[in-house]
Amino acid sequence: MVNGDHIRVIQSWDDGVVDDIRLTELLRHYQATATFNLNPGLHQRQRSFSWCYGDKEVWRLGVDEWVEVYAGFEIANHSLNHPYLPDLSLTDLEREVRDSRHMLQDWFQQPVRGFCYPFGGVNPAVKVAVRSAGHVYARTVNEHESVFPPADPFEFGVSCRFADSAFWNHYERAKTDKGVFCFWGHSYELTSEAMWADLEDKIARITADRAAEWVNIEPLIESDQKPVEVLKS
Template sequence: MKVVQSWDDGVVDDIRLADLLRRHQASATFNLNPGLHHAGRSFSWRYGDKEVWRLSRDELIEIYAGFEIANHSLNHPNLPDLSPTDLRREVQDSRRILQEWFRQPVRGFCYPFGGFNPAVKEAVRAAGHVYARTVTECEPILPLTDPFEFGVSCRFVDPSFWTRYEHAKASDGVFCFWGHSYELVDEAMWAELEDKIARIGADPAAEWASIEALF
């Protein structure tokens, strides 16, 4: 069974997350919005009592070294609401910028807010991506009828995480979980995530993979 994980938004908590994943030699995909990263770290919003900050532009290369980088649009709008011109800009310009920054191909896309329609899917495909991740939960994940509707097994905090993991393992399929590192609001949640990563890494039936490797 292949296990993939996908993390959105490029926030400061990704520093700790990336270090955790490296300790356990776990692959991951990070979905970034290049239009929202500036010369310094920038405050974005509050998640409950927690302030969520975006990473600075100059931090990105080092923090995400060795991980798959996917496009999450330029500025994280709800893409179905955009005009055709703005849609192309959000999808095409962001991919170009990410490839310039990271000096590597960016083949994947992640729909902001999970929002898409046929026009959005076509814009993502036309910009050169080979897949697009949704927030739609499905079982099994593969085979896909449409690579621009790549579904997920569950969120990383889902109470049924291990049940869905075992279902995917029973069919030697793909298990995909996703989330945002800013959702980790206390040490107990960080410890629980690390336990999940460690248990998956110790499972001889599981193999970490990037999403793009599935395509």
């Protein structure tokens, strides 16, 4: 490690759009881990147009592409159809949270134990539903100087967005504190080659930093929850 500093770095990407193909290729090149938060109810077998982000058309990946595109990355539940969860009835809330987890597990043939609140929407009833459905954490969009350990694993906060102008300030602060740095975003926000180049520079610099370690949220949460005697064994 450099000067005794150490930092664990998390990145979390939402919505399962076609730009994730380029993103996952970039991350694999630099051996960077990431969590991808998906909405199985919004995807068809083939790619489908979803909306416009400014002048850019945003297309969702087809589910037939998922296994190949996201191979090797952590998959988390982002609800079935991306609604604002606090507005739902308890029946609809359970369906959005539980059914989507089952669908993702069936598709990827792996446990899905993380959740990401659509629009950052959360209240006590939503947290109960997410926990009851079998998740071990839920990511918010709330920014914190210290993100780990969270006071509540179902309100896991973030350090900043990937394009935050203060990105490196947040990074260095977490590094000085020997903490965790968590950034997030949507790959459709990368609307120019300059933005892609900037993201690649960030990924490359973090990978090259001998004090940095790429990690995923789920194992980080689980390690924090293990009894001391288990950790010693």
